[in-house]
Amino acid sequence: MxxxxxxxxxxxxxxxxxxxxxxxxxxxxxxxxxxxxxxxxxxxxxxxxxxxxxxxxxxxxxxxxxxxxxxxxxxxxxxxxxxxxxxxxxxxxxxxxxxxxxxxxxxxxxxxxxxxxxxxxxxxxxxxxxxxxxxxxxxxxxxxxxxxxxxxxxxxxxxxxxxxxxxxxxxxxxxxxxxxxxxxxxxxxxxxxxxxxxxxxxxxxxxxxxxxxxxxxxxxxxxxxxxxxxxxxxxxxxxxxxxxxxxxxxxxxxxxxxxxxxxxxxxxxxxxxxxxxxxxxxxxxxxxxxxxxxxxxxxxxxxxxxxxxxNIEEEAAIGTCPAPIAGEVQFHNVCFEYSRDRRALSMLSFSVPAGSTCAIVGGSGSGKSTILALLCGLYRPSLGMITMDGIDIREISCLPEYRKQLGILLQEAALFSGTIKSNILMAKPDSTDLLLREACGEAFIFEFADYFPGGLDTPVGERGILLSGGQRRRIGLARVILSNPRVLLLDEPTSGLDAFSERVVRNGLRKAGKGKTTIYVTHSIADAREADQIIVLEGGSLAESGSHLELLANAGPYFRMFSEQTSRYVESRAILNDRN
Ligand SMILES: Nc1ncnc2c1ncn2[C@@H]1O[C@H](COP(=O)(O)OP(=O)(O)OP(=O)(O)O)[C@@H](O)[C@H]1O
Ligand SMILES: [Mg+2]
The missing domain is CATH 1.20.1560.10 (ABC transporter type 1, transmembrane domain)
Structure with a gap:
């Protein structure tokens, strides 16, 4: 009352x-x-x-x-x-x-x-x-x-x-x-x-x-x-x-x-x-x-x-935040559970220097997306600390301002009713047409948009239902590229793409992430090997970390993942050779 x-x-x-x-x-x-x-x-x-x-x-x-x-x-x-x-x-x-x-x-x-x-x-x-x-x-x-x-x-x-x-x-x-x-x-x-x-x-x-x-x-x-x-x-x-x-x-x-x-x-x-x-x-x-x-x-x-x-308290929206962020990320003994009986991350520690790239690999449910969600401040760690440029994320009192400096591609490509263009412009509504077209080019949007009579003005339907999964994903990527963020957080950026678009998108992201901290989740060795550092998760804990070559030398979980994916490749080459 x-x-x-x-x-x-x-x-x-x-x-x-x-x-x-x-x-x-x-x-x-x-x-x-x-x-x-x-x-x-x-x-x-x-x-x-x-x-x-x-x-x-x-x-x-x-x-x-x-x-x-x-x-x-x-x-x-x-x-x-x-x-x-x-x-x-x-x-x-x-x-x-x-x-x-x-x-x-x-x-x-x-x-x-x-x-x-x-x-x-x-x-x-x-x-x-x-x-x-x-x-x-x-x-x-x-x-x-x-x-x-x-x-x-x-x-x-x-x-x-x-x-x-x-x-x-x-x-x-x-x-x-x-x-x-x-x-x-x-x-x-x-x-x-x-x-x-x-x-x-x-x-x-x-x-x-x-x-x-x-x-x-x-x-x-x-x-x-x-x-x-x-x-x-x-x-x-x-x-x-x-x-x-x-x-x-x-x-x-x-x-x-x-x-x-x-x-x-x-x-x-x-x-x-x-x-x-x-x-x-x-x-x-x-x-x-x-x-x-x-x-x-x-x-x-x-x-x-x-x-x-x-009466439920809102997320912190006012106050100061580090602007502009350089992008040095550190996890210090981070534990996180979604609910009391659902631990997603245990005692996780790693650091990503500003301007470097870091790939996160691991089995399904190992906590990869959770790391990105914590970095965006969507959830708070139950124990430990996550810092951005040395500042505890929990102390950032203007999360919307902080998130504006991150380019986030979520695992599930989220689109709203509207056109391809309006969905991409969500990241930067005041963008020029030239920048928009550049971002679309890098995310390989024209490859499908040009087939539609409306081009970039084609409606995508509710939650993007009128587009394929891969097309929705590319729109998400174009959004990230257009926002030109300080830090890129990408959850399986190349999943759902055919081999050719995958390569083009990878090149686009490489260009967009130049000199910026890029942390991406991937299941693909081809993507992971390009990173300066690879973090391998198992059941929410850090199994190993290092560069591609260091991890191969370790002969641990990453090596097994590599062997599995390359053996498939070798197998397919062998079948082709047999046919010829
Ligand atoms: N919103 C949520 N509420 C409760 N538990 C969740 C939630 N999201 C994820 N989990 C649980 O947390 C754990 C880690 O999930 P996460 O999404 O980080 O896995 P992932 O490594 O990204 O897996 P995938 O490769 O399949 O995407 C899983 O056991 C999952 O069931
Ligand atoms: Mg995930």
């Missing part, structure tokens, strides 16, 4: 103006019960048509004032809620982009989409016009109650006790609704996740003929949502029965009290009618709150979920 008030604070003048407008509308409405008494006690005994016309004119004025005040307030509250939802969505999206990856890894995309797009709507239930009028009906109820108490403290006390008991019952039932709303929200987020995951992996589902299994899983998820909805609607039914019972009993109580006063001639008929009509103002809040209860409860659940996300 604190966040809601913080969000509303800049708009407090609008909030108070709307409350004032609603108060005017409520006061105008109060004219009806008072006019009935005037009609019965003054106008009717005087048989005065003139007074009746004046009374009707006053009532018409009241209706106009009520309509104008309420509609204006509602329209302004709607606009305010629209602003709040828009601001909250923006805040959530920007916050999620900056949340630490170790936190995001534990959350599903579907859940985050629900939080960012759906949950802000929940606040319209808490800050919307219905709630404003509920607050006002409570206020007018309290005013009427005060008037009643002044007239007869006995009636007031009895009504107070009845209302108090009713309020306890309603509060209990609303709590029950709240406890059913929370699991419903979780089930809906899980279903959202399932849909997102299935749509992203549709090709895999088709190739594994998994449509049936996925359909059944989703059927099960929707069945669970349906059941939870049923539970919720039963609780809502209890609430509506309780509110009708409370209001009905209150009305009987009012007629009983009024009847006694009327019989003993302590009230005129006009006073009796006025009492009955105003007493409806005491009953109205019960109806309003029980009608709004479920919506408000769902809104509160949504707001709590949003709070949880917004």
């Amino acid at each position: 604190g966040r809601l008030f913080r969000l509303l604070r800049p708009h407090s003048s609008i909030v108070f103006a709307n409350l004032a407008l609603m108060a005017v509308s409520q006061l105008a409405r109060l004219l009806i019960p008072f006019s009935s008494r005037y009609l019965l006690d003054s106008v009717a005994p005087a048989h005065s048509t003139k007074l009746l016309i004046l009374l009707l004119l006053a009532l018409c004025m009241a209706v106009v004032v009520d309509a104008l005040a309420l509609s204006t307030a509602q329209q302004r509250v709607n606009a305010l809620v629209g602003h709040l939802i828009r601001d909250l969505r923006r805040q959530l999206f920007n916050h999620t982009l900056k949340m630490p990856l170790c936190v995001l890894d534990g959350m599903s995309t579907g859940e985050l989409v629900t939080r960012i797009l759906d949950d802000p709507d929940g606040i319209s239930a808490i800050a919307g016009p219905a709630v404003f009028s509920a607050v006002l009906s409570l206020i007018s109820g309290a005013i009427v109650f005060g008037l009643l108490l002044a007239k007869s403290w006995r009636i007031g006390a009895c009504i107070f006790i009845a209302m108090f008991l009713g309020a306890i019952l309603i509060q209990h039932l609303i709590k029950q609704i709240g406890s059913a709303s929370k699991p419903l929200a979780q089930l809906q987020a899980a279903a959202h996740s399932q849909v997102t995951e299935a749509l992203l992996g549709l090709r895999l589902i088709r190739t594994c003929s998994g449509e049936g299994d996925q359909g059944r899983d989703f059927e099960w998820a929707t069945q669970k949502i349906f059941r939870q909805h049923q539970i919720l609607s039963l609780r809502e039914k209890d609430l509506s029965i309780a509110s009708i019972a409370i209001c009905g009993s209150a009305s009987i109580l009012f007629i009983g009290f009024g009847g006694v006063f009327l019989i003993h001639s302590r009230w005129t008929p006009g006073e009796f009618v006025q009492f009955l009509a105003t007493s409806m103002y005491l009953v109205a809040p019960v109806f309003t709150i029980s009608n709004l209860g479920p919506t408000i409860t769902r809104g509160v659940v949504a707001l709590k979920q949003l709070e949880k996300i917004l």
Whole structure:
């Protein structure tokens, strides 16, 4: 709720103006019960048509004032809620982009989409016009109650006790609704996740003929949502029965009290009618709150979920950072685990002098990509220290600025909907056309882009789905080359390329990395042998390091990798020779 008030604070003048407008509308409405008494006690005994016309004119004025005040307030509250939802969505999206990856890894995309797009709507239930009028009906109820108490403290006390008991019952039932709303929200987020995951992996589902299994899983998820909805609607039914019972009993109580006063001639008929009509103002809040209860409860659940996300600390974005970096990298006894039971790196130490090249090789899952992720500051080491130019990366307080100096090619080529050109320009939006074309040439982009009628302006589709894996990879490379970084961090830069493009790309990277620190992950001896230093990983630990020749002389894991790859080459040469 604190966040809601913080969000509303800049708009407090609008909030108070709307409350004032609603108060005017409520006061105008109060004219009806008072006019009935005037009609019965003054106008009717005087048989005065003139007074009746004046009374009707006053009532018409009241209706106009009520309509104008309420509609204006509602329209302004709607606009305010629209602003709040828009601001909250923006805040959530920007916050999620900056949340630490170790936190995001534990959350599903579907859940985050629900939080960012759906949950802000929940606040319209808490800050919307219905709630404003509920607050006002409570206020007018309290005013009427005060008037009643002044007239007869006995009636007031009895009504107070009845209302108090009713309020306890309603509060209990609303709590029950709240406890059913929370699991419903979780089930809906899980279903959202399932849909997102299935749509992203549709090709895999088709190739594994998994449509049936996925359909059944989703059927099960929707069945669970349906059941939870049923539970919720039963609780809502209890609430509506309780509110009708409370209001009905209150009305009987009012007629009983009024009847006694009327019989003993302590009230005129006009006073009796006025009492009955105003007493409806005491009953109205019960109806309003029980009608709004479920919506408000769902809104509160949504707001709590949003709070949880917004309370997660963002990655450091402000402060100083080493600029420009020279590119001297050191790992000092680095240990890292993604989660408690998943150690990815153990006591890893190595250094890469500025301007040199370093290849990281090793089996699948040995921690190669993890090294690059740690160097980018995407995760923090659990133990040990990583330094860039002697500065501990954990102390760099402006990671976005730091990352701008790194050219990063991730293992999975990430593209966004847009064109080939817009994807490459992401690295340097203000780049000239000449630099763009140079980068495209070095990454061998024209080799496929020229085949498309749109050339560089060809759309790539969502996540680059309209391109092949190798083509996506080359776009990633062109991005790195264009950004002209101080340090290049490349995860398998030549994977997915045919032999010819591989050679061309290798040459391009050699040119782009001239004089710069280049750290690249590779499975290819042809790539690794060119590096000044090769680091060999086994199960997250450093198995050996050195130059190509030094490692061959070691006759260790690198030598075995070399033998395996060259034996394949020798074998293929032998087959060719046999054929000839
Ligand atoms: N986000 C993650 N959450 C949890 N564990 C992870 C995550 N990413 C990787 N791992 C685990 O960390 C270990 C190292 O992974 P890493 O991606 O660094 O391997 P790799 O050497 O790059 O493998 P490959 O050659 O297959 O790309 C693996 O055991 C992997 O399962
Ligand atoms: Mg990897």
